[in-house]
Amino acid sequence: MVAHPDDESFALGALLSGYAAHGVRTAVLCFTRGEASTLNPGGREDLGRVRAQEFSRAARILAVDRAVLLDYPDGRLSAFSLPELTARVRDMIDSWGATRLLAFDAGGVTGHPDHVRATEAALTAAEERGVPVLGWTLPTMVADRLTREFGIPFHGRALSTLDQSTPVDRAAQRRAIACHRSQSADNPVLYRRLELLGDFESVVLLGGTARPSGTSSQDDGHLPEHVAQWPSPVECPRRSRC
Ligand SMILES: [Zn+2]
Numbered sequence: 001m002v003a004h005p006d007d008e009s010f011a012l013g014a015l016l017s018g019y020a021a022h023g024v025r026t027a028v029l030c031f032t033r034g035e036a037s038t039l040n041p042g043g044r045e046d047l048g049r050v051r052a053q054e055f056s057r058a059a060r061i062l063a064v065d066r067a068v069l070l071d072y073p074d075g076r077l078s079a080f081s082l083p084e085l086t087a088r089v090r091d092m093i094d095s096w097g098a099t100r101l102l103a104f105d106a107g108g109v110t111g112h113p114d115h116v117r118a119t120e121a122a123l124t125a126a127e128e129r130g131v132p133v134l135g136w137t138l139p140t141m142v143a144d145r146l147t148r149e150f151g152i153p154f155h156g157r158a159l160s161t162l163d164q165s166t167p168v169d170r171a172a173q174r175r176a177i178a179c180h181r182s183q184s185a186d187n188p189v190l191y192r193r194l195e196l197l198g199d200f201e202s203v204v205l206l207g208g209t210a211r212p213s214g215t216s217s218q219d220d221g222h223l224p225e226h227v228a229q230w231p232s233p234v235e236c237p238r239r240s241r242c
Contacts (some may be wrong), residue, residue, distance in 0.1 A: 001089060001103040001122040003032040003077060003114035004147060005055035005069065006180040010190050012102060012136055013062055014201050020063035028059055028068035029092045031085070031118055037075035038184045050182055058179040061172055068094060071086065077117040082124060085117065089125035101126050102221030105137035107155035123207050135206040137162070142196045148187050157204060165202040170194065
């Protein structure tokens with residue numbers, strides 16, 4: 001669940017490719033085409049179309065099984081009612097048969113209002129359907145460092161509050177990032193964040209902990225096994241594809 005094309009790569013890319021490498025089928029729902037981005041060095045008027053193509057290519061690199069790009073206006077997600085946005089997430093959960101969601105942390109991580117709104121919709125839909133929601137987040141030390149260096153109000157979490165900080169292989173993520181050329185060609189904040197994070201990503205359990213009827217105890221709202229027991233990169237049996 002993301003707001004903009006590139007969020008699935010810049011933010012969730014290492015987790016998504018890691019899930020796929022461990023045999024988990026994944027789908028991405030993106031609310032906007034990112035046409036309002038200020039990272040548009042060429043000043044192209046057709047940025048939304050360009051970014052849609054970048055999104056599609058990046059999703060393939062991340063081995064995402066289904067990538068859905070909606071057409072809500074970039075930067076104005078919060079102008080739409082939560083029930084409307086929630087319905088789009090709910091449709092995706094139902095049609096895909098999703099058993100858990102991955103979204104940005106509740107504060108949006110970068111504080112972008114679209115990120116916050118997308119997560120609100122994810123949380124509401126997940127609660128309705130009784131599926132857990134994992135929130136991608138940053139350790140406070142990384143968030144604070146980025147805020148100091150770039151003047152952007154990143155929102156992080158104290159280490160003691162993280163539900164999982166897991167080793168990741170960033171090879172596929174970096175290839176997916178390269179697909180988003182319009183956004184990654186000149187993006188020092190992104191590369192500094194990856195440098196500070198190293199080979200780890202962190203998640204928190206945001207909600208949706210109710211167990212839907214008829215499901216196994218595996219879906220009881222705790223972290224999924226493949227996250228809680230994520231092998232270290234050196235142990236990954238399919239490392240060449242990670
Ligand atoms: Zn974004």
